[in-house]
Amino acid sequence: MPLEYVTFQDEARSELLAAIAYYSAIRSGLAEQFVAAIEQATSLARTFLQHAREEHIMNQIAWPPVVEAWQQLKALSDDDEARRLADVRERALKAELTEIAAAERRGEARGEARGEARGEARGKQALLQALIADGMSEAHARTLLHLS
Numbered sequence: 001m002p003l004e005y006v007t008f009q010d011e012a013r014s015e016l017l018a019a020i021a022y023y024s025a026i027r028s029g030l031a032e033q034f035v036a037a038i039e040q041a042t043s044l045a046r047t048f049l050q051h052a053r054e055e056h057i058m059n060q061i062a063w064p065p066v067v068e069a070w071q072q073l074k075a076l077s078d079d080d081e082a083r084r085l086a087d088v089r090e091r092a093l094k095a096e097l098t099e100i101a102a103a104e105r106r107g108e109a110r111g112e113a114r115g116e117a118r119g120e121a122r123g124k125q126a127l128l129q130a131l132i133a134d135g136m137s138e139a140h141a142r143t144l145l146h147l148s
Contacts, residue, residue, distance in 0.1 A: 008016060016038065024031040044066050047057070058070045076082045124145050131141040142148070 020031045020034060023034045041063075044061060044063050047061065048066050048069060058066075061067065061070070076086070124147060128138070128141050128145055128147060131144070132138050136144075
């Protein structure tokens with residue numbers, strides 16, 4: 001899997017680019033070997049994440065970190081209590097994300113309402129000043145604009 005198909009967080013991307021530059025400066029071809037190793041590792045990680053429930057695919061991977069992760073995943077899957085706790089945690093995380101999204105929507109709606117109210121008040125004040133400047137009495141202008 002070429003690296004352009006993998007998304008790295010900003011800090012990890014910076015570290016990766018720095019390492020590539022470092023290995024390029026040390027010896028010709030070393031950076032290419034490094035990138036090839038990173039591509040292999042990300043490919044195996046992606047395979048693990050996409051096919052973790054497909055034993056026939058997972059059994060073909062011999063890279064020790066993936067093998068160890070696969071064994072731990074199988075052990076957890078065989079443990080009813082661990083599965084139940086994982087399910088509870090997943091539901092709790094989803095509920096938390098739903099609550100956060102709802103709170104963000106409520107906050108945005110309140111912010112929009114406040115902004116509209118402030119804009120309307122400023123508009124009325126500007127119109128009040130314009131009406132007074134055109135010769136209307138302030139009391140009459142305030143009555144027209146429903147200002148106290």
